[in-house]
């Protein structure tokens with residue numbers, strides 16, 4: 275195998291910067307790509323070389339797979355790191371990278387496609403003995419088929435896009451009378467977002483937590499888990515706050531979920547970093563999906579394990595063996611991450627534009643992963659994440675107190691951000707008392723809307 279010396283970072287924003295840092299710490303060269311909207315982005319400045327790949331819309335730049343591979347080859351790269359989003363979970367891209375004689379810093383294309391279709395993933399997981407949310411594992415033909423299945427499992431049910439991602443193509447249905455409309459809505463949303471309108475159905479869990487397990491697999495058959503993250507603070511099925519460990523788990527459950535996640539990864543021949551997502555309710559856990567890439571919230575795991583997940587991704591792609599054993603992975607203390615988005619904190623409309631003041635927090639146990647700076651212009655073309663504040667504490671309450679101080683030091687002006695909502699959640703009694711179910715934030719926001 276060719277040695278790993280130069281990595282194409284096929285992404286932008288904070289994750290591109292994160293990957294470039296890991297490359298440099300390992301003595302590797304990092305090659306960046308950028309759209310016309312990102313000429314002044316830090317990932318362009320920090321990389322050893324950078325290439326313009328097109329116009330601001332993603333379809334004309336960061337999603338141009340052939341262009342990315344062409345740049346990787348002409349710049350003498352040995353590997354491509356896809357980050358998250360964009361092409362990270364596109365099996366065809368992983369395969370095209372490998373076919374071009376480059377290393378893909380991620381799983382084999384076969385594992386991405388097995389996990390990318392939620393119905394196939396459910397079938398594979400059931401065969402491997404991994405518990406899944408009650409429901410079916412085949413697409414439904416039409417709304418009347420959905421009615422028959424829903425009657426069997428009992429309302430409420432969740433219609434879900436087989437090709438789903440980012441919470442799109444999902445509809446909760448509380449009664450049969452709603453199915454026709456919800457089925458049509460889920461199908462057209464899925465068709466528009468994924469070019470695939472296949473819909474299946476799961477039981478809708480009413481008070482679950484979202485708990486996910488970080489896994490890491492090398493090319494030599496070693497699969498480890500790095501503990502869990504609790505990502506139950508969500509809005510529209512999108513995570514806002516993540517923490518590790520989960521305040522809801524016992525050591526026994528933690529061990530069982532970890533072993534189950536390792537079995538799930540093995541069942542699809544997984545390699546590199548991945549996350550097995552579960553819903554957890556009444557002491558039971560159920561697989562919902564696998565994210566076959568590094569995740570936004572990986573820093574909380576890094577804080578409590580002391581491991582650098584992105585460095586491990588690169589080392590594994592280069593063929594290195596995982597030198598640690600499961601018993602060497604120790605979770606210590608508590609970490610919390612708040613995602614900072616350029617959006618109205620209560621209306622959630624995007625707020626692109628120029629940042630006039632940008633002051634980030636500091637002090638012990640505080641980490642900031644961001645690509646923003648004073649005078650940075652947030653282009654309207656990409657997602658609204660402008661950074662993440664991550665804190666570490668010896669205990670959960672110390673971590674919350676530290677996050678409160680960190681948020682109070684943070685000043686971002688010129689655009690709207692969700693900072694005030696994070697401040698409010700860090701003061702929230704239910705969050706402080708041990709966390710919430712995935713529906714908590716939505717319910718809280720709905721209550722505000724009623725007070726208005």
Ligand code: ADP
Nearest residue numbers: 438439440441442476477478479484511562712
């Ligand atoms: P996506 O791939 O679109 O992100 P997921 O399957 O990962 O979809 O689900 C996203 C979120 O939707 C979960 O974190 C959870 O909040 C909610 N969700 C998914 N399945 C269920 C379910 N069966 N019952 C209740 N909520 C669910």
